[in-house]
Amino acid sequence: MKMKLTRENIIRWAPAxxxxxxxxxxAAINPAFLSQRNLARIALASTPPMMVALGVTFIIVMGSxxxxxEGAVSxxxxxxxxxxxxxxxxxxxxxxxxxxxxxxxxxxxxxLTGMVHVRLQIPSFMASLAMGFxxxxxxxxxxxxxxxxxxxxxxxxxxxxxILGFPLMVHIAALLVLLAWFIQNHTTLGxxxxxxxxxxxxxxxxxxxxxxxxxxxxxxxxxxxxVAAIFQVARLGQAESVTGANLMFVAITSVVVxxxxxxxxxxxxxxxxxxxxxxxxxxxxxxVIGLPNYLQDGLLGVLVIVAVVLSxxxxxxxxxx
Amino acid sequence: MSTFIKDYIDREVITRRKLLLAGAAGMATLAVPAVxxxxxxxxxxxxxxxxxxxxxxxxxxxxxxxxxGEAFVESIGRSKSDMVNLISEGSSEKxxxxxxxxxxxxxxxxxxxxxxxxxxxxxPIVEAVQAAGGYISTIWxxxxxxxxxxxxxxxxxxxxxxxxxxxxxxxxxxxxxxxGKGGVVHLGGIAANNPAVERxxxxxxALKDFPDIELLDAQPADWDTTKAAELxxxxxxxYGDRITGVHCAADNxxxxxxxxxxxxxxxxxxxxxxxxxxxxVKLVMDGQLLATVFTNPYWGGGISAALAYHAAxxxxxPSEEPHEHREFYGPTVLITQKDAAEFKAQYxxxxxxxxxxxxxxxxxxQIQYR
Numbered sequence: 030m031k032m033k034l035t036r037e038n039i040i041r042w043a044p045a046x047x048x049x050x051x052x053x054x055x056a057a058i059n060p061a062f063l064s065q066r067n068l069a070r071i072a073l074a075s076t077p078p079m080m081v082a083l084g085v086t087f088i089i090v091m092g093s094x095x096x097x098x099e100g101a102v103s104x105x106x107x108x109x110x111x112x113x114x115x116x117x118x119x120x121x122x123x124x125x126x127x128x129x130x131x132x133x134x135x136x137x138x139x140x141l142t143g144m145v146h147v148r149l150q151i152p153s154f155m156a157s158l159a160m161g162f163x164x165x166x167x168x169x170x171x172x173x174x175x176x177x178x179x180x181x182x183x184x185x186x187x188x189x190x191x192i193l194g195f196p197l198m199v200h201i202a203a204l205l206v207l208l209a210w211f212i213q214n215h216t217t218l219g220x221x222x223x224x225x226x227x228x229x230x231x232x233x234x235x236x237x238x239x240x241x242x243x244x245x246x247x248x249x250x251x252x253x254x255x256v257a258a259i260f261q262v263a264r265l266g267q268a269e270s271v272t273g274a275n276l277m278f279v280a281i282t283s284v285v286v287x288x289x290x291x292x293x294x295x296x297x298x299x300x301x302x303x304x305x306x307x308x309x310x311x312x313x314x315x316x317v318i319g320l321p322n323y324l325q326d327g328l329l330g331v332l333v334i335v336a337v338v339l340s341x342x343x344x345x346x347x348x349x350x
Numbered sequence: 351m352s353t354f355i356k357d358y359i360d361r362e363v364i365t366r367r368k369l370l371l372a373g374a375a376g377m378a379t380l381a382v383p384a385v386x387x388x389x390x391x392x393x394x395x396x397x398x399x400x401x402x403x404x405x406x407x408x409x410x411x412x413x414x415x416x417x418x419g420e421a422f423v424e425s426i427g428r429s430k431s432d433m434v435n436l437i438s439e440g441s442s443e444k445x446x447x448x449x450x451x452x453x454x455x456x457x458x459x460x461x462x463x464x465x466x467x468x469x470x471x472x473x474p475i476v477e478a479v480q481a482a483g484g485y486i487s488t489i490w491x492x493x494x495x496x497x498x499x500x501x502x503x504x505x506x507x508x509x510x511x512x513x514x515x516x517x518x519x520x521x522x523x524x525x526x527x528x529x530g531k532g533g534v535v536h537l538g539g540i541a542a543n544n545p546a547v548e549r550x551x552x553x554x555x556a557l558k559d560f561p562d563i564e565l566l567d568a569q570p571a572d573w574d575t576t577k578a579a580e581l582x583x584x585x586x587x588x589y590g591d592r593i594t595g596v597h598c599a600a601d602n603x604x605x606x607x608x609x610x611x612x613x614x615x616x617x618x619x620x621x622x623x624x625x626x627x628x629x630x631v632k633l634v635m636d637g638q639l640l641a642t643v644f645t646n647p648y649w650g651g652g653i654s655a656a657l658a659y660h661a662a663x664x665x666x667x668p669s670e671e672p673h674e675h676r677e678f679y680g681p682t683v684l685i686t687q688k689d690a691a692e693f694k695a696q697y698x699x700x701x702x703x704x705x706x707x708x709x710x711x712x713x714x715x716q717i718q719y720r
Contacts, residue, residue, distance in 0.1 A: 070583040316584035
């Protein structure tokens with residue numbers, strides 16, 4: 030099938046073209062940018078925000094927003110470390126149980142956010158922001174402000190064991206991207222996200238249980254936040270009440286830059302993946318080409334605006350809010 | 351949706367009105383004791399109430415400060431709960447209004463230790479305390495033109511920490527471990543933060559004596575472990591093997607650096623840090639860090655409360671003390687691989703017993719302004 034150079038096709042591929050353009054730009058200034066080791070560094074830095082972005086993509090596709098990720102990741106990371114240490118402190122000695130346990134915790138936390146949103150009829154923006162604060166507060170409460178460290182070499186193999194030059198957790202993240210893509214395209218739940226995002230009343234009239242879809246969406250996002258927490262611990266060897274800090278900005282920016290529309294129904298998992306890579310390529314590239322640090326924040330902002338302009342079809346929107 | 355917004359606005363308008371009324375009432379109650387209190391030369395107070403005003407207790411640093419304050423309160427035979435916690439949550443306005451409320455509640459019969467949260471906030475706080483006849487010691491934040499000796503006895507003391515000298519010492523330890531040559535990168539705090547500026551300045555001072563060491567790059571990592579890990583790996587791409595040493599502005603940054611290097615299989619890079627957190631001390635003992643610096647927040651918290659309290663009950667008269675007893679630097683303890691185990695035993699495994707009437711023993715000289 031020959032692909033036509035239509036407006037739709039350009040917009041669909043725009044995020045990927047932006048990513049390609051950035052890579053070419055940075056590589057032209059400093060060829061070391063394209064070295065395999067640097068690509069591995071970018072991939073590694075992208076791994077935790079990638080998981081958060083996948084989770085929040087489902088919510089944004091539904092036309093809602095989830096801002097609870099920082100609290101959710103911090104709480105999951107702290108609980109994961111504490112459970113891991115309680116269960117023997119080594120993956121071989123039964124501490125692996127902490128992994129399924131924390132995934133359940135994440136699902137529960139997300140479900141709770143969904144309940145606050147759906148049952149108490151609070152807009153998802155406010156409900157999730159508040160739940161994020163609850164998560165951070167709970168993380169402070171269980172740690173008392175201290176750092177919890179994990180020194181298990183087997184668990185840290187996620188970071189230190191390399192296959193084809195990339196750390197193990199990058200490969201696992203790639204598998205999880207496939208899983209998210211499968212959920213989005215080949216399950217009823219995934220299709221229902223789009224139905225709700227495209228038009229809630231229409232979806233309701235067609236027999237979709239909108240409340241249940243929303244709850245499932247938030248719980249699913251929670252599971253991905255828990256995975257992000259595990260990766261974050263694997264990468265840093267520690268958890269504290271600020272482990273999730275900055276993830277909100279990175280994840281939301283990435284998703285939007287990747288071409289997922291904040292008004293719902295448009296874009297998906299693959300957009301989020303490209304978006305996370307764009308944001309991390311910018312972050313890494315600015316240091317690698319030696320841009321003075323006082324210009325970096327400003328340039329990041331400009332590049333984000335350019336990326337959004339290029340990668341979303343704003344002709345469909347009557348007004349921006 | 352529109353009714354939600356309308357309800358919300360209605361509710362906010364009401365709470366704003368309530369707030370203004372409450373504020374007006376608060377000012378009135380504050381004015382009353384001030385009218386009667388001014389001009390009364392109160393020599394000393396009996397049994398003053400004690401308060402600590404600080405950001406919040408979530409961080410290890412402030413937790414240590416407040417624990418020190420509580421230890422002092424217990425040392426004078428009161429219970430922990432007799433120390434009132436005024437938590438500013440990082441808001442200067444809340445810090446000031448809480449202190450004013452505490453002053454009017456106690457009628458000025460009080461001793462306060464306080465971090466004013468930002469420099470300009472110190473003046474209104476100190477003026478309010480003086481007007482009410484209370485006593486106050488501050489730490490960290492005040493403007494350079496505000497001095498305790500301009501306020502008679504009521505503004506007892508100000509303590510801060512100079513990070514330039516200790517940061518220079520850690521840099522020298524780092525450079526010697528690098529064999530006096532090679533390339534160093536600095537990962538700093540939030541660029542405009544005073545400690546971040548001083549800790550970088552310390553590194554630059556040390557560089558002058560080591561002409562064969564090149565500062566490859568210095569960028570802010572915002573006191574953040576994750577950001578530090580990402581910045582360090584980007585540095586590795588840009589400078590590669592030219593990096594032979596890493597100077598970190600904080601322990602939290604060093605944790606990220608160590609992990610970024612671990613991901614690359616680099617385990618023998620010389621690294622120095624700052625803050626003396628328990629985890630960092632352990633890393634020094636394990637040989638993963640060369641040095642860190644401890645500022646003894648526990649002592650700082652206890653002695654600030656002690657200074658305000660003892661001035662209030664008349665143990666000493668602040669206006670008769672020399673300037674270096676009213677504005678001084680807090681202690682800094684350099685922790686290296688030689689003394690880390692000893693430090694841990696002394697400060698971390700056991701809480702040292704301090705003599706809370708030895709006000710200036712561990713302090714570090716009069717504050718110098720540039």
